[in-house]
Amino acid sequence: MTGLNNSLQRSGRWSGRVASQVAVPTEDADPERISAPESFTRFSSTCSSASPAERGPKAKPDGRLSRGQAERVARSLGDRDRAILDSVAAHRLLTTVQIERFHFMGHQSPEAAARICRRVLHRLHELRVIEHLDRRVGGVRAGSASYVWRVGLIGDRLLRTDPDQPRARRKEPSLRWLEHCLAIADTHLMLRDLTTSAAIELLQVQTEPACWRTAASFGDRILKPDLLAVTAAGDYEDHWYIEVDRATESLPTLLRKCAQYEDYRRTGTEQQEHGVFPLVVWIVPDDIRAGKLRAAITASRSLDSDLYRICTPASFPEIITGGAA
Numbered sequence: 001m002t003g004l005n006n007s008l009q010r011s012g013r014w015s016g017r018v019a020s021q022v023a024v025p026t027e028d029a030d031p032e033r034i035s036a037p038e039s040f041t042r043f044s045s046t047c048s049s050a051s052p053a054e055r056g057p058k059a060k061p062d063g064r065l066s067r068g069q070a071e072r073v074a075r076s077l078g079d080r081d082r083a084i085l086d087s088v089a090a091h092r093l094l095t096t097v098q099i100e101r102f103h104f105m106g107h108q109s110p111e112a113a114a115r116i117c118r119r120v121l122h123r124l125h126e127l128r129v130i131e132h133l134d135r136r137v138g139g140v141r142a143g144s145a146s147y148v149w150r151v152g153l154i155g156d157r158l159l160r161t162d163p164d165q166p167r168a169r170r171k172e173p174s175l176r177w178l179e180h181c182l183a184i185a186d187t188h189l190m191l192r193d194l195t196t197s198a199a200i201e202l203l204q205v206q207t208e209p210a211c212w213r214t215a216a217s218f219g220d221r222i223l224k225p226d227l228l229a230v231t232a233a234g235d236y237e238d239h240w241y242i243e244v245d246r247a248t249e250s251l252p253t254l255l256r257k258c259a260q261y262e263d264y265r266r267t268g269t270e271q272q273e274h275g276v277f278p279l280v281v282w283i284v285p286d287d288i289r290a291g292k293l294r295a296a297i298t299a300s301r302s303l304d305s306d307l308y309r310i311c312t313p314a315s316f317p318e319i320i321t322g323g324a325a
Contacts, residue, residue: 070157090207093181128154198321206231215269238324239278
């Protein structure tokens with residue numbers, strides 16, 4: 001342990017006592033059950049051969065769908081279909097390869113996983129559960145593996161608990177926002193990978209907005225981390241707020257975000273509800289950026305440098321496996 005106060009240390013709770021809700025499934029529910037492509041829905045054999053009228057429900061001229069149309073699609077979805085929809089919704093945008101890593105790792109070979117993933121995504125696209133952007137990652141030559149997916153018209157209807165809630169915007173996202181979303185998803189995948197390559201457990205991951213924080217004494221401000229993660233090594237938990245920096249913001253902007261973390265910590269809300277205040281991990285593109293941010297935090301009179309960990313994507317696993325001590 002360092003000389004940090006108790007609010008910055010591991011919580012000291014036994015990891016077995018955690019009963020947290022994971023925002024996105026960290027494993028396939030039953031990878032061994034998923035052995036034959038498309039064996040779990042009645043749309044399995046008709047997706048590629050169906051006529052345009054059969055491939056998916058058509059929206060009315062105003063873009064709305066009947067309740068019956070959405071219900072028919074909902075009944076056709078298997079557990080993995082719903083998990084894919086939840087993952088895309090939680091991360092806002094995911095590439096084909098990222099979806100494959102989240103949900104198709106239980107197959108006999110990488111080639112089989114990629115093939116079945118593309119087939120499932122094609123079917124969900126035909127059903128309008130998800131849709132891909134016009135912009136691709138990796139260029140047109142990469143084929144369907146280069147698609148970036150978001151929630152589709154039917155998927156949005158299935159996710160809304162209140163049908164009168166406003167529908168999700170269909171606007172094409174900016175390249176800057178797209179790259180940030182995909183970088184956050186890559187960070188989530190790195191956390192998952194550590195559960196197999198290192199002796200840690202991933203107890204909880206919260207994406208935006210589930211990981212956002214407010215407090216009565218915090219005014220009308222909202223603390224907006226990119227991710228919140230809880231890991232365990234041995235008998236102890238480690239709590240992390242994770243910020244993914246793409247070097248698109250100035251250092252003063254990053255320092256203002258650090259000041260927000262300091263202000264929120266002083267409210268005591270997080271410590272009261274969870275027994276610990278998470279360390280803040282900044283993932284920056286390179287060592288030069290890391291050095292500048294580390295120096296700026298150290299030079300600041302209002303920031304506690306012990307609250308922060310600065311790393312690159314390559315050194316991020318070392319930070320997490322080293323624990324918050």
